[in-house]
Amino acid sequence: MVAATERGSISIRKVSRVFQNNEGADLTALSGVNLKIKAGEFVTLIGPSGCGKSTLLRLIAGLDQPTSGTVSLDGEVINGTHYSRGLVFQDPTLFPWKNVWDNVASGLDARGILKQQKHEVDAYIDLVGLKGFENVYPHMLSGGMAQRAALARALVNHPKVLLLDEPLGALDAFTRMNLQDEILRIWRERGTTMVLVTHDIDEAIYLSDRVIVMTPRPAEIKEIVNIHLLKPRIRNSKQFFQYRLEILEILQLVPEKI
Numbered sequence: 001m002v003a004a005t006e007r008g009s010i011s012i013r014k015v016s017r018v019f020q021n022n023e024g025a026d027l028t029a030l031s032g033v034n035l036k037i038k039a040g041e042f043v044t045l046i047g048p049s050g051c052g053k054s055t056l057l058r059l060i061a062g063l064d065q066p067t068s069g070t071v072s073l074d075g076e077v078i079n080g081t082h083y084s085r086g087l088v089f090q091d092p093t094l095f096p097w098k099n100v101w102d103n104v105a106s107g108l109d110a111r112g113i114l115k116q117q118k119h120e121v122d123a124y125i126d127l128v129g130l131k132g133f134e135n136v137y138p139h140m141l142s143g144g145m146a147q148r149a150a151l152a153r154a155l156v157n158h159p160k161v162l163l164l165d166e167p168l169g170a171l172d173a174f175t176r177m178n179l180q181d182e183i184l185r186i187w188r189e190r191g192t193t194m195v196l197v198t199h200d201i202d203e204a205i206y207l208s209d210r211v212i213v214m215t216p217r218p219a220e221i222k223e224i225v226n227i228h229l230l231k232p233r234i235r236n237s238k239q240f241f242q243y244r245l246e247i248l249e250i251l252q253l254v255p256e257k258i
């Protein structure tokens with residue numbers, strides 16, 4: 001069993017991010033985004049490709065800075081990366097020369113606290129279901145197992161917030177559903193604030209307390225859908241289908257006459 005963590009609330013205030021394209025012209029990725037995420041909440045960002053979802057996640061991670069506005073965690077403005085905000089991408093980005101144990105341990109090692117925290121590495125490897133694979137190198141792992149290792153590597157730092165950028169996007173449907181259950185279990189056990197980016201509407205409904213639907217670029221929040229269903233959710237229930245239809249309609253992906 002792993003220890004509970006301190007929770008994290010996120011406040012995004014009037015955030016815009018303007019990039020320069022190749023010709024030097026302004027490209028507005030985010031425009032005046034306001035969003036408050038409660039500590040321990042599971043929130044999903046969904047929206048057209050290229051609208052600015054990863055940009056928003058990178059701002060919360062502290063990998064990038066807003067052009068205007070602020071992003072704060074528990075009242076403190078974010079101005080750089082920190083282990084309290086863990087990141088998992090679609091590509092697991094494991095160190096190919098390190099085995100699973102060393103990959104999961106890498107954050108603690110970099111912070112100089114590995115010696116005291118070795119048991120934590122074992123606990124998180126166990127938590128994500130990789131017990132017995134400690135000595136295996138990334139090239140020997142399936143996509144799902146590599147993503148489990150990436151999850152453990154982020155979680156071992158006891159992040160207040162876990163930022164998930166299409167983490168299951170490259171996996172087959174069965175592995176994806178398995179890992180959705182894993183993420184749900186970890187969320188329940190740890191109480192970590194979760195911010196997920198996905199293109200998969202069912203995944204969003206299955207996991208989230210709120211689904212944030214973004215507009216095409218420049219991304220603004222189009223609508224927020226509260227999912228009032230107990231977890232774990234039944235993927236083929238009538239209510240689940242109703243939420244799916246609602247989100248498809250907001251995304252204008254439903255023909256006018258059906």
Ligand SMILES: Nc1ncnc2c1ncn2[C@@H]1O[C@H](COP(=O)(O)OP(=O)(O)O)[C@@H](O)[C@H]1O
Pocket residue numbers: 019020021027028029048049050051052053054055056217
């Ligand atoms: N570093 C960057 N420099 C220039 N343009 C960028 C940069 N990062 C993202 N963009 C642009 O910002 C827009 C939003 O990108 P992104 O947040 O990755 O979209 P999403 O994750 O929703 O698919 C895209 O048009 C993308 O090309």
Ligand SMILES: [Mg+2]
Pocket residue numbers: 053054055
């Ligand atoms: Mg993206």
